[in-house]
Each structure stands twice: as C-alpha cells, then as structure tokens.
Amino acid sequence: MDQRLGYQLPPATAIQWEVVDDHLGWHPQGDGRWYLGVYVENGRIKDSEDVTLKTGFRRLVETFRPGIRLTPQQNILFTDIAEEHKPAVNALLRDHNIAQLSEISNALRYAMACPALPTCGLAMSDAERALPSVVRGLEREKVDLASHLAAARKDRAADDLLSGDEYEEEGLAVVLKRIKLNFIPLQKSLEAGGDEERKKALKILEKLDEQLNEVLGKGDTKTVASNAKPEGRAMNRRVEFAKI
Numbered sequence: 001m002d003q004r005l006g007y008q009l010p011p012a013t014a015i016q017w018e019v020v021d022d023h024l025g026w027h028p029q030g031d032g033r034w035y036l037g038v039y040v041e042n043g044r045i046k047d048s049e050d051v052t053l054k055t056g057f058r059r060l061v062e063t064f065r066p067g068i069r070l071t072p073q074q075n076i077l078f079t080d081i082a083e084e085h086k087p088a089v090n091a092l093l094r095d096h097n098i099a100q101l102s103e104i105s106n107a108l109r110y111a112m113a114c115p116a117l118p119t120c121g122l123a124m125s126d127a128e129r130a131l132p133s134v135v136r137g138l139e140r141e142k143v144d145l146a147s148h149l150a151a152a153r154k155d156r157a158a159d160d161l162l163s164g165d166e167y168e169e170e171g172l173a174v175v176l177k178r179i180k181l182n183f184i185p186l187q188k189s190l191e192a193g194g195d196e197e198r199k200k201a202l203k204i205l206e207k208l209d210e211q212l213n214e215v216l217g218k219g220d221t222k223t224v225a226s227n228a229k230p231e232g233r234a235m236n237r238r239v240e241f242a243k244i
Contacts, residue, residue, distance in 0.1 A: 022073045022109070022110075023071060023075070023077055024038070024039055024075060024104075025037055025100070025101035026086065029079065029080070032083070033079075033082060033083070034083060034086060035066075035067075035077050035079040035080070035081065036066075036077065036078045036081060037071070037075055037076070038078065038093070038098065038100075039075055039101070039104050039108075039109060040074055040075050040076055041108070041132060042112070042113060042132070043075075044128075045076070051098060051099075052096040052097065052098075053098055055096060056092065056096030057076070059096075060078060060092055060093075063088075063092070064081060064085055064088075064089065066078040066079055066080050066081050067079035107138055107139055108135050108136075111131055111135045112131075113127040114128065115127065116128060116129075117129070
C-alpha cells in the first residue's frame with residue numbers, strides 16, 4: 001500500500017467500540033436543560049385505540065416547544081426541555097398512554113423491522129405489520145417460562161427439605177403455601193421413619209409453625225361469651241384456623 005501511495009501510512013489507530021445508546025429516557029444536555037427519548041414502535045407516529053401517540057406528541061410540541069431529533073433506532077428525542085417542565089411532560093405522556101422507558105421491555109425496545117409488505121416490491125412476507133404481535137407473543141412466553149422456572153425452583157426447594165440440603169426460608173414458606181408438597185412426606189416420616197428422619201421432620205414442622213402461622217390474642221376483643229365467669233373465659237380461650 002505504501003508503494004502504491006508513494007508515502008508511508010501511519011500506524012493504525014486502535015478503535016474501541018462503546019455501548020450503543022438509544023438515548024431513551026431523560027438525559028441532561030450539558031447546558032442545564034434536558035432531552036427526553038421516547039420509544040416509537042417501528043417508527044410509526046400514529047394514534048391507536050390504546051395509545052394516542054400522534055396527538056400526545058403534537059400537544060407536547062405545542063405546549064413546550066422542544067427541539068426534535070429522529071434517531072436511527074426510529075425513536076424520537078425532544079430536546080431543550082427545562083428541568084421544571086419534566087413533571088408536566090411526564091404527566092402529558094401518561095395522559096396519552098405513551099410508554100416511558102421503565103415500562104418497555106428489552107424485547108420490545110430493541111425490536112425493529114423494515115416495512116416489507118405491502119409497500120416493498122422486493123418483500124415476500126410481512127415484517128413491520130407482523131413484528132408487534134410476534135414480540136408480544138415472545139414476551140408472554142417469557143413470562144410463562146419465568147413462572148415455570150420459579151415453580152421448578154420451589155419444587156426443588158421442597159424436595160430438598162427431607163434430604164437435608166440448604167434452602168431459603170422465604171422460599172419454603174412460598175412452597176408450602178402454594179403447592180404443599182411436603183405434608184405427605186412429613187407425615188410418613190413422623191409415622192414410620194427412623195429417629196433421624198423424625199427429628200428432621202419435626203425440625204421442618206417447627207419452621208412451618210414459625211413461617212405459616214400467626215398467633216393473635218383476641219380473647220378480650222372478639223369474645224363468644226362473657227369473660228365475667230370462668231365458663232365464659234374458658235370458651236373464649238379458643239383456637240381458630242384461617243386458610244391462607
């Protein structure tokens with residue numbers, strides 16, 4: 001290359017790629033003012049039954065007169081907003097059901113599609129029109145998967161109780177409230193198990209008593225008989241069980 005150019009090229013400069021920022025949310029501009037990045041799904045500024053994006057943006061511009069920038073991620077930046085106007089801007093967005101950064105999942109935030117059908121002559125299928133339902137389907141699957149994994153972890157915690165493995169006490173309470181896996185094995189351990197098994201089962205039952213039961217003294221406040229006589233006081237010394 002140097003020979004063809006006729007001079008020597010300088011050494012290559014090291015390049016460091018930083019994280020790509022989509023600038024969503026509130027950010028200081030450096031001059032005392034703020035800019036706000038708002039997510040626009042597939043770059044389409046339009047009103048729908050649930051979100052009046054176009055109307056909300058129009059009101060924001062008419063009210064606060066911000067600068068406007070469009071980003072390569074098909075979102076919009078409203079710039080030069082005074083700090084004292086931030087609460088009013090947030091309220092305006094909420095009035096029009098326009099999602100802010102904390103309300104957008106990563107799957108939706110980073111999804112992007114070209115228009116494809118029906119406007120692109122080279123397209124063979126939908127992209128932009130299909131992407132919203134596809135992403136929301138993935139989000140539902142993610143929620144279902146998370147609940148299944150959480151249930152599996154709780155099942156594992158329940159299985160570990162009789163094996164002596166470590167478990168989280170908070171998880172134990174949730175397990176026994178929701179799925180009650182251990183009542184049958186505990187009962188068997190108490191009835192037919194050896195000394196060690198019975199000790200282990202009793203220890204777990206003590207944990208249950210601490211975590212799942214609440215003792216409330218209501219003999220004076222919620223009486224079923226008069227406390228003036230021993231017979232009435234005896235009736236008030238009762239135990240009531242409430243199903244959780």
